[in-house]
Amino acid sequence: MRLKLLSPGEMTADQRSTYDESIASKRGSPPPPMMAWLNSPEMARHATRLGAILRYDTSFPAKLSEIAILVTARHWTAHYEWYAHKRLALAGGMEPAIIEAIRQRRSPTFDDPKARIIYDLAKSLHEGHGVAQGLYDEAVSVIGERGIVEIIGLCGYYTMVSMTLNTFEFDLPDGEVSELA
Template sequence: MRLKLLSPGEMSAEQKETYDESIAGKRGAAPAPMMAWLNSPQMARHATRLGEQLRFNTMFPAKLSEIAILVTARHWTSHYEWYAHKRLALEGGIDPRVIDDIRDRRTPVFDDPRARMIYDLARSLHEGHGVSKPLYDEAVQVLTERGIVEVIGLCGYYTMVSMTLNTFEFGLPDGEISDLA
Protein backbone atom coordinates (compact mmCIF):
# COMPACT_ATOMS: atom_id res chain seq x y z
CA MET A 1 0.00 0.00 0.00
CA ARG A 2 1.48 3.29 -1.10
CA LEU A 3 -0.86 5.44 0.93
CA LYS A 4 -1.55 5.63 4.63
CA LEU A 5 -5.28 5.16 5.04
CA LEU A 6 -6.74 7.32 7.77
CA SER A 7 -8.71 5.93 10.67
CA PRO A 8 -11.86 7.90 11.52
CA GLY A 9 -10.01 9.50 14.46
CA GLU A 10 -7.32 10.87 12.12
CA MET A 11 -9.76 12.44 9.63
CA SER A 12 -10.52 16.11 9.28
CA ALA A 13 -14.12 17.15 9.93
CA GLU A 14 -14.83 17.19 6.18
CA GLN A 15 -13.25 13.75 5.65
CA LYS A 16 -15.14 12.29 8.62
CA GLU A 17 -18.43 13.70 7.34
CA THR A 18 -17.86 12.01 3.96
CA TYR A 19 -16.79 8.77 5.64
CA ASP A 20 -19.85 8.76 7.93
CA GLU A 21 -22.18 9.40 4.98
CA SER A 22 -20.65 6.45 3.15
CA ILE A 23 -21.00 3.95 5.99
CA ALA A 24 -24.60 5.06 6.55
CA GLY A 25 -25.45 4.21 2.91
CA LYS A 26 -26.57 0.94 1.32
CA ARG A 27 -23.06 -0.53 1.43
CA GLY A 28 -22.85 -0.21 5.21
CA ALA A 29 -19.09 0.26 4.92
CA ALA A 30 -16.65 2.60 3.26
CA PRO A 31 -15.63 1.28 -0.17
CA ALA A 32 -11.88 0.68 -0.34
CA PRO A 33 -11.07 3.33 -2.97
CA MET A 34 -12.95 5.98 -1.00
CA MET A 35 -10.31 5.68 1.69
CA ALA A 36 -7.79 6.99 -0.87
CA TRP A 37 -10.23 9.52 -2.30
CA LEU A 38 -10.62 11.07 1.16
CA ASN A 39 -7.47 13.01 0.33
CA SER A 40 -9.93 15.06 -1.73
CA PRO A 41 -13.03 14.96 0.51
CA GLN A 42 -15.49 16.52 -1.94
CA MET A 43 -14.36 14.21 -4.73
CA ALA A 44 -14.73 11.29 -2.33
CA ARG A 45 -18.26 12.40 -1.43
CA HIS A 46 -19.44 12.71 -5.03
CA ALA A 47 -17.63 9.60 -6.27
CA THR A 48 -19.03 7.49 -3.44
CA ARG A 49 -22.55 8.75 -4.12
CA LEU A 50 -22.13 7.90 -7.81
CA GLY A 51 -20.82 4.45 -6.90
CA GLU A 52 -23.82 3.77 -4.68
CA GLN A 53 -26.17 4.88 -7.46
CA LEU A 54 -24.48 2.62 -10.00
CA ARG A 55 -24.23 -0.39 -7.66
CA PHE A 56 -27.77 -0.31 -6.33
CA ASN A 57 -30.06 1.88 -8.43
CA THR A 58 -29.59 1.19 -12.14
CA MET A 59 -32.18 -0.62 -14.21
CA PHE A 60 -30.04 -3.77 -13.98
CA PRO A 61 -30.08 -6.42 -11.29
CA ALA A 62 -26.69 -7.16 -9.69
CA LYS A 63 -26.28 -10.22 -11.93
CA LEU A 64 -26.10 -7.93 -14.97
CA SER A 65 -24.25 -4.96 -13.45
CA GLU A 66 -21.49 -7.26 -12.22
CA ILE A 67 -20.71 -8.26 -15.82
CA ALA A 68 -19.72 -4.69 -16.69
CA ILE A 69 -17.77 -4.40 -13.43
CA LEU A 70 -15.87 -7.66 -14.00
CA VAL A 71 -15.02 -6.72 -17.59
CA THR A 72 -13.68 -3.41 -16.27
CA ALA A 73 -11.69 -5.03 -13.45
CA ARG A 74 -10.22 -7.50 -15.95
CA HIS A 75 -9.40 -4.78 -18.47
CA TRP A 76 -7.41 -2.91 -15.80
CA THR A 77 -6.09 -6.10 -14.15
CA SER A 78 -7.35 -4.65 -10.88
CA HIS A 79 -6.70 -7.48 -8.45
CA TYR A 80 -8.66 -6.02 -5.54
CA GLU A 81 -11.63 -5.02 -7.70
CA TRP A 82 -11.73 -8.47 -9.29
CA TYR A 83 -11.53 -10.14 -5.88
CA ALA A 84 -14.39 -8.05 -4.46
CA HIS A 85 -16.70 -8.28 -7.45
CA LYS A 86 -16.11 -11.92 -8.31
CA ARG A 87 -17.69 -12.74 -4.95
CA LEU A 88 -20.59 -10.35 -5.60
CA ALA A 89 -21.06 -11.78 -9.10
CA LEU A 90 -21.29 -15.31 -7.73
CA GLU A 91 -23.75 -14.16 -5.05
CA GLY A 92 -25.77 -12.43 -7.78
CA GLY A 93 -26.09 -15.67 -9.72
CA ILE A 94 -23.54 -15.32 -12.51
CA ASP A 95 -22.43 -18.70 -13.82
CA PRO A 96 -18.85 -19.36 -12.63
CA ARG A 97 -17.94 -20.32 -16.24
CA VAL A 98 -18.83 -16.79 -17.35
CA ILE A 99 -16.56 -15.36 -14.66
CA ASP A 100 -13.74 -17.71 -15.68
CA ASP A 101 -14.16 -16.72 -19.32
CA ILE A 102 -13.96 -13.02 -18.49
CA ARG A 103 -10.88 -13.68 -16.34
CA ASP A 104 -9.24 -15.61 -19.18
CA ARG A 105 -10.26 -13.03 -21.81
CA ARG A 106 -12.55 -15.45 -23.64
CA THR A 107 -16.01 -14.45 -24.82
CA PRO A 108 -18.52 -16.14 -22.51
CA VAL A 109 -21.70 -17.88 -23.64
CA PHE A 110 -24.70 -16.08 -22.18
CA ASP A 111 -28.28 -17.31 -21.97
CA ASP A 112 -29.60 -13.77 -21.42
CA PRO A 113 -29.34 -11.37 -24.39
CA ARG A 114 -29.05 -8.42 -21.97
CA ALA A 115 -26.02 -10.03 -20.30
CA ARG A 116 -24.39 -10.59 -23.67
CA MET A 117 -25.07 -7.00 -24.71
CA ILE A 118 -23.63 -5.59 -21.48
CA TYR A 119 -20.52 -7.71 -22.02
CA ASP A 120 -20.22 -6.58 -25.66
CA LEU A 121 -20.68 -2.91 -24.75
CA ALA A 122 -18.18 -3.05 -21.89
CA ARG A 123 -15.56 -4.76 -24.04
CA SER A 124 -16.12 -2.31 -26.88
CA LEU A 125 -15.87 0.68 -24.56
CA HIS A 126 -12.61 -0.53 -23.04
CA GLU A 127 -10.91 -2.07 -26.04
CA GLY A 128 -12.38 -0.01 -28.88
CA HIS A 129 -12.76 3.29 -26.99
CA GLY A 130 -16.35 3.57 -28.17
CA VAL A 131 -19.22 1.66 -29.75
CA SER A 132 -19.79 0.96 -33.45
CA LYS A 133 -23.08 1.98 -35.06
CA PRO A 134 -24.30 -1.64 -35.46
CA LEU A 135 -23.50 -2.45 -31.82
CA TYR A 136 -25.14 0.78 -30.67
CA ASP A 137 -28.29 0.07 -32.67
CA GLU A 138 -28.51 -3.45 -31.27
CA ALA A 139 -27.86 -2.16 -27.74
CA VAL A 140 -30.74 0.32 -28.03
CA GLN A 141 -33.04 -2.57 -28.95
CA VAL A 142 -31.80 -4.88 -26.18
CA LEU A 143 -31.03 -2.46 -23.34
CA THR A 144 -32.61 0.90 -24.28
CA GLU A 145 -30.73 4.18 -24.28
CA ARG A 146 -30.98 4.34 -20.48
CA GLY A 147 -29.30 0.95 -20.29
CA ILE A 148 -26.46 2.10 -22.55
CA VAL A 149 -25.92 5.19 -20.39
CA GLU A 150 -25.85 3.05 -17.25
CA VAL A 151 -23.34 0.57 -18.74
CA ILE A 152 -21.14 3.55 -19.66
CA GLY A 153 -21.52 4.79 -16.08
CA LEU A 154 -20.56 1.40 -14.63
CA CYS A 155 -17.52 1.10 -16.88
CA GLY A 156 -16.42 4.68 -16.22
CA TYR A 157 -16.86 4.59 -12.47
CA TYR A 158 -15.20 1.21 -12.07
CA THR A 159 -12.34 2.41 -14.29
CA MET A 160 -11.73 5.15 -11.73
CA VAL A 161 -12.01 2.58 -8.94
CA SER A 162 -9.54 0.27 -10.69
CA MET A 163 -7.08 3.09 -11.35
CA THR A 164 -7.25 4.11 -7.70
CA LEU A 165 -6.77 0.58 -6.39
CA ASN A 166 -3.91 -0.08 -8.81
CA THR A 167 -2.14 3.25 -8.26
CA PHE A 168 -2.16 2.98 -4.47
CA GLU A 169 -1.48 -0.79 -4.60
CA PHE A 170 -4.40 -1.93 -2.48
CA GLY A 171 -3.64 -5.49 -1.43
CA LEU A 172 -6.00 -8.41 -1.11
CA PRO A 173 -7.12 -9.52 2.35
CA ASP A 174 -4.62 -11.73 4.15
CA GLY A 175 -4.51 -15.23 2.74
CA GLU A 176 -6.20 -14.31 -0.55
CA ILE A 177 -4.44 -14.86 -3.88
CA SER A 178 -5.37 -13.00 -7.05
CA ASP A 179 -7.09 -14.88 -9.86
CA LEU A 180 -5.68 -12.42 -12.40
CA ALA A 181 -2.36 -12.80 -14.16
Protein backbone atom coordinates in the same frame (compact mmCIF):
# COMPACT_ATOMS: atom_id res chain seq x y z
CA MET B 1 -0.14 -0.22 0.13
CA ARG B 2 1.43 3.05 -0.95
CA LEU B 3 -0.91 5.30 0.97
CA LYS B 4 -1.60 5.54 4.67
CA LEU B 5 -5.33 5.19 5.10
CA LEU B 6 -6.71 7.43 7.79
CA SER B 7 -8.56 6.14 10.81
CA PRO B 8 -11.72 8.09 11.67
CA GLY B 9 -9.88 9.84 14.50
CA GLU B 10 -7.25 11.17 12.06
CA MET B 11 -9.75 12.64 9.60
CA THR B 12 -10.63 16.28 9.10
CA ALA B 13 -14.28 17.28 9.57
CA ASP B 14 -14.88 17.08 5.79
CA GLN B 15 -13.25 13.67 5.54
CA ARG B 16 -15.17 12.37 8.55
CA SER B 17 -18.47 13.65 7.14
CA THR B 18 -17.92 11.68 3.91
CA TYR B 19 -16.78 8.63 5.85
CA ASP B 20 -19.85 8.75 8.09
CA GLU B 21 -22.14 9.17 5.07
CA SER B 22 -20.70 6.02 3.51
CA ILE B 23 -21.31 4.03 6.69
CA ALA B 24 -24.92 5.22 6.81
CA SER B 25 -25.46 4.21 3.14
CA LYS B 26 -26.71 0.89 1.75
CA ARG B 27 -23.11 -0.33 1.79
CA GLY B 28 -22.81 -0.02 5.57
CA SER B 29 -19.06 0.48 5.29
CA PRO B 30 -16.74 2.71 3.30
CA PRO B 31 -15.72 1.25 -0.06
CA PRO B 32 -11.94 0.71 -0.09
CA PRO B 33 -11.12 3.24 -2.85
CA MET B 34 -13.01 5.93 -0.94
CA MET B 35 -10.41 5.66 1.79
CA ALA B 36 -7.82 6.88 -0.76
CA TRP B 37 -10.20 9.44 -2.24
CA LEU B 38 -10.60 11.03 1.20
CA ASN B 39 -7.42 12.92 0.38
CA SER B 40 -9.83 14.99 -1.72
CA PRO B 41 -12.94 14.97 0.50
CA GLU B 42 -15.35 16.58 -1.96
CA MET B 43 -14.31 14.21 -4.74
CA ALA B 44 -14.68 11.29 -2.33
CA ARG B 45 -18.19 12.43 -1.41
CA HIS B 46 -19.41 12.68 -4.99
CA ALA B 47 -17.59 9.57 -6.24
CA THR B 48 -18.96 7.49 -3.39
CA ARG B 49 -22.50 8.70 -4.07
CA LEU B 50 -22.12 7.88 -7.77
CA GLY B 51 -20.78 4.46 -6.88
CA ALA B 52 -23.78 3.76 -4.66
CA ILE B 53 -26.19 4.68 -7.47
CA LEU B 54 -24.35 2.50 -9.97
CA ARG B 55 -24.07 -0.41 -7.56
CA TYR B 56 -27.61 -0.43 -6.19
CA ASP B 57 -29.93 1.70 -8.30
CA THR B 58 -29.46 1.00 -12.02
CA SER B 59 -32.07 -0.76 -14.12
CA PHE B 60 -29.97 -3.94 -13.95
CA PRO B 61 -29.85 -6.66 -11.30
CA ALA B 62 -26.41 -7.49 -9.90
CA LYS B 63 -26.18 -10.54 -12.16
CA LEU B 64 -26.05 -8.16 -15.15
CA SER B 65 -24.27 -5.06 -13.82
CA GLU B 66 -21.47 -7.21 -12.45
CA ILE B 67 -20.65 -8.24 -16.03
CA ALA B 68 -19.58 -4.67 -16.84
CA ILE B 69 -17.70 -4.40 -13.54
CA LEU B 70 -15.81 -7.67 -14.06
CA VAL B 71 -14.92 -6.75 -17.64
CA THR B 72 -13.57 -3.46 -16.28
CA ALA B 73 -11.61 -5.13 -13.47
CA ARG B 74 -10.14 -7.62 -15.95
CA HIS B 75 -9.28 -4.86 -18.44
CA TRP B 76 -7.31 -3.01 -15.75
CA THR B 77 -6.00 -6.20 -14.09
CA ALA B 78 -7.37 -4.73 -10.87
CA HIS B 79 -6.71 -7.53 -8.38
CA TYR B 80 -8.73 -6.14 -5.48
CA GLU B 81 -11.64 -5.14 -7.70
CA TRP B 82 -11.75 -8.59 -9.27
CA TYR B 83 -11.64 -10.26 -5.86
CA ALA B 84 -14.50 -8.12 -4.50
CA HIS B 85 -16.78 -8.24 -7.52
CA LYS B 86 -16.31 -11.90 -8.35
CA ARG B 87 -17.90 -12.64 -4.97
CA LEU B 88 -20.72 -10.16 -5.65
CA ALA B 89 -21.31 -11.62 -9.12
CA LEU B 90 -21.58 -15.13 -7.71
CA ALA B 91 -23.91 -13.92 -4.95
CA GLY B 92 -26.01 -12.19 -7.61
CA GLY B 93 -26.43 -15.43 -9.54
CA MET B 94 -23.81 -15.13 -12.29
CA GLU B 95 -22.66 -18.48 -13.62
CA PRO B 96 -19.06 -19.34 -12.67
CA ALA B 97 -18.29 -20.22 -16.31
CA ILE B 98 -19.04 -16.63 -17.35
CA ILE B 99 -16.73 -15.27 -14.66
CA GLU B 100 -13.97 -17.67 -15.67
CA ALA B 101 -14.27 -16.74 -19.34
CA ILE B 102 -13.96 -13.04 -18.49
CA ARG B 103 -10.95 -13.82 -16.28
CA GLN B 104 -9.30 -15.67 -19.17
CA ARG B 105 -10.17 -12.81 -21.57
CA ARG B 106 -12.45 -15.07 -23.60
CA SER B 107 -15.95 -14.18 -24.74
CA PRO B 108 -18.46 -15.99 -22.52
CA THR B 109 -21.49 -17.79 -23.87
CA PHE B 110 -24.66 -16.05 -22.72
CA ASP B 111 -28.24 -17.33 -22.77
CA ASP B 112 -29.57 -13.88 -21.87
CA PRO B 113 -29.38 -11.29 -24.71
CA LYS B 114 -29.08 -8.48 -22.12
CA ALA B 115 -26.03 -10.14 -20.57
CA ARG B 116 -24.40 -10.55 -23.99
CA ILE B 117 -25.04 -6.95 -25.01
CA ILE B 118 -23.67 -5.65 -21.68
CA TYR B 119 -20.54 -7.71 -22.18
CA ASP B 120 -20.18 -6.52 -25.78
CA LEU B 121 -20.67 -2.87 -24.78
CA ALA B 122 -18.16 -3.09 -21.93
CA LYS B 123 -15.54 -4.79 -24.13
CA SER B 124 -16.10 -2.26 -26.91
CA LEU B 125 -15.82 0.70 -24.56
CA HIS B 126 -12.55 -0.56 -23.05
CA GLU B 127 -10.88 -2.04 -26.11
CA GLY B 128 -12.37 0.03 -28.92
CA HIS B 129 -12.79 3.30 -27.00
CA GLY B 130 -16.36 3.62 -28.25
CA VAL B 131 -19.28 1.69 -29.71
CA ALA B 132 -19.82 0.93 -33.41
CA GLN B 133 -23.19 1.86 -34.88
CA GLY B 134 -24.37 -1.74 -35.28
CA LEU B 135 -23.65 -2.58 -31.65
CA TYR B 136 -25.22 0.69 -30.54
CA ASP B 137 -28.41 -0.02 -32.50
CA GLU B 138 -28.62 -3.54 -31.09
CA ALA B 139 -28.02 -2.24 -27.56
CA VAL B 140 -30.83 0.31 -27.93
CA SER B 141 -33.23 -2.46 -28.90
CA VAL B 142 -32.08 -4.83 -26.12
CA ILE B 143 -31.41 -2.57 -23.09
CA GLY B 144 -32.54 0.87 -24.22
CA GLU B 145 -30.75 4.20 -24.03
CA ARG B 146 -30.96 4.27 -20.23
CA GLY B 147 -29.23 0.89 -20.14
CA ILE B 148 -26.46 2.12 -22.43
CA VAL B 149 -25.92 5.18 -20.23
CA GLU B 150 -25.77 2.99 -17.13
CA ILE B 151 -23.23 0.61 -18.69
CA ILE B 152 -21.06 3.59 -19.66
CA GLY B 153 -21.39 4.80 -16.06
CA LEU B 154 -20.45 1.41 -14.63
CA CYS B 155 -17.42 1.08 -16.90
CA GLY B 156 -16.29 4.65 -16.23
CA TYR B 157 -16.77 4.57 -12.47
CA TYR B 158 -15.14 1.18 -12.05
CA THR B 159 -12.26 2.33 -14.25
CA MET B 160 -11.66 5.08 -11.67
CA VAL B 161 -11.97 2.51 -8.89
CA SER B 162 -9.53 0.15 -10.63
CA MET B 163 -7.03 2.95 -11.26
CA THR B 164 -7.23 3.98 -7.60
CA LEU B 165 -6.77 0.45 -6.29
CA ASN B 166 -3.91 -0.23 -8.69
CA THR B 167 -2.11 3.08 -8.13
CA PHE B 168 -2.17 2.79 -4.35
CA GLU B 169 -1.56 -0.98 -4.48
CA PHE B 170 -4.45 -2.04 -2.29
CA ASP B 171 -3.75 -5.47 -0.84
CA LEU B 172 -6.14 -8.37 -0.97
CA PRO B 173 -7.44 -9.56 2.40
CA ASP B 174 -5.10 -11.85 4.30
CA GLY B 175 -4.98 -15.32 2.81
CA GLU B 176 -6.41 -14.27 -0.56
CA VAL B 177 -4.37 -14.73 -3.74
CA SER B 178 -5.06 -12.85 -6.95
CA GLU B 179 -6.61 -14.80 -9.79
CA LEU B 180 -5.44 -12.29 -12.38
CA ALA B 181 -2.12 -12.32 -14.18
